[in-house]
Amino acid sequence: MTSAVYIHIPFCHHICHYCDFNKVFMKNQPVDEYIEMLIQEMRTTQKGTQSMKSIFVGGGTPTALSAAQLEKLCTGIQSVFDITEDTEYTFEANPGDLSKDKISVLKAYGVNRLSFGVQSFNDRLLEKIGRNHRSEDVYRSVKEAQEEGFSNISIDLIYALPEQTLEDFEDTIDRALELDLPHYSGYSLIVEPKTVFYNLMRKGRLPLPGEDAEAAMYDLLMDKMAAKGLHQYEISNFAKPGFESLHNLTYWENESYYGFGAGAHGYVNGVRYSNIGPVSKYIQSLKDGKLPIFHQAEVTAHEKMEEEMFLGLRKTAGVSIPHFKQKFNTELMQVFESPVKDMTGRNLLEIDNDRIRLTREGRFLGNEVFQSFLGLN
Numbered sequence: 001m002t003s004a005v006y007i008h009i010p011f012c013h014h015i016c017h018y019c020d021f022n023k024v025f026m027k028n029q030p031v032d033e034y035i036e037m038l039i040q041e042m043r044t045t046q047k048g049t050q051s052m053k054s055i056f057v058g059g060g061t062p063t064a065l066s067a068a069q070l071e072k073l074c075t076g077i078q079s080v081f082d083i084t085e086d087t088e089y090t091f092e093a094n095p096g097d098l099s100k101d102k103i104s105v106l107k108a109y110g111v112n113r114l115s116f117g118v119q120s121f122n123d124r125l126l127e128k129i130g131r132n133h134r135s136e137d138v139y140r141s142v143k144e145a146q147e148e149g150f151s152n153i154s155i156d157l158i159y160a161l162p163e164q165t166l167e168d169f170e171d172t173i174d175r176a177l178e179l180d181l182p183h184y185s186g187y188s189l190i191v192e193p194k195t196v197f198y199n200l201m202r203k204g205r206l207p208l209p210g211e212d213a214e215a216a217m218y219d220l221l222m223d224k225m226a227a228k229g230l231h232q233y234e235i236s237n238f239a240k241p242g243f244e245s246l247h248n249l250t251y252w253e254n255e256s257y258y259g260f261g262a263g264a265h266g267y268v269n270g271v272r273y274s275n276i277g278p279v280s281k282y283i284q285s286l287k288d289g290k291l292p293i294f295h296q297a298e299v300t301a302h303e304k305m306e307e308e309m310f311l312g313l314r315k316t317a318g319v320s321i322p323h324f325k326q327k328f329n330t331e332l333m334q335v336f337e338s339p340v341k342d343m344t345g346r347n348l349l350e351i352d353n354d355r356i357r358l359t360r361e362g363r364f365l366g367n368e369v370f371q372s373f374l375g376l377n
Helices: 031-045 067-080 100-108 123-128 135-147 166-178 196-202 211-227 246-252 279-287 301-312 321-328 332-345 360-364 366-371
Strands: 004-009 054-059 088-093 113-119 152-159 183-188 231-234 237-239 258-260 265-268 271-275 293-298 349-352 355-358
Touching: 004 246, 031 067, 031 258, 031 279, 054 067, 054 246, 067 100, 088 246, 100 135, 113 135, 135 152, 152 166, 152 211, 166 183, 166 211, 183 211, 211 231, 211 360, 231 246, 246 301, 258 271, 301 321, 301 332, 301 366, 321 332, 332 349, 355 360, 360 366
Parallel strands: 004 054, 004 258, 054 088, 088 113, 113 152, 152 183
Antiparallel strands: 183 237, 231 237, 258 265, 265 271, 271 293, 349 355
């Protein structure tokens, strides 16, 4: 049964220089009509209300919506899904535009987790990467959310930014940890095509730290999180016990989830699908009485096993060998003996208590390890 939902809000007041998600400037966009069609898509897919383990509203910038628009969206979500006290209900938020009235709306409609896109506490770097908030906005937004009763708060950080030094990043980690939040994510910058940073890089005008500096930043992140008692449960995610993101674990445990909204991805009944990206075409499809699916493909049995490995190995707990056998009725080593032997020989993977997991060294070369499990048959 599918018990996780991702809902995409593609609107932003400001486009960050590194972002390649499906997003558009909010000005002059049919935002209210989009929300109506989004709710229609959810209702068309769901037959009766269904209780959900996790609901995640991402973007874009969901908190770019006005308080009234957020209320309209939350009312729609509540009419389609049964939200219980056990549901992890997350909204992504930009510290610059999460006002008190918006926080109140989210709290009133059962949202119980906020994920702030902080990225850095260095105002100079925030400006350089195209963020429209500053560090003081982070402190204000977190404080106001806590005053409204939010205790499950996460913040995202990005490292290996242009001109960022190890000292810069250490200061950002320290300031993030001073907030004493239950969950933190830390991602290295990936320069994606069709972004401002990609164009600058092609022109030789993007002064990125080297690989050694990037590795040192990741090393520092892991050490500082561990020293603060935060468990690294996935390559880029750290949490106090019991505050791991149920929604993200849905992805890494290769479970099914609905994806709603323009450009959203989903995985239901063994089929991976993606929705139409352009907002106007997404709206028109639903107006025409059609689901806005752009592409869908049934995942083969072998592809499911590959996904089990390259998604599951992101978790520090790794992949359970008995669970693999139970799920696929096949021995893991029968299928993946070659890459497992290769990667354990290079000390990037280890086998411990019927689990295969990345070593600490393997976390630095995760993508290389994951690639080794693809395209073997």
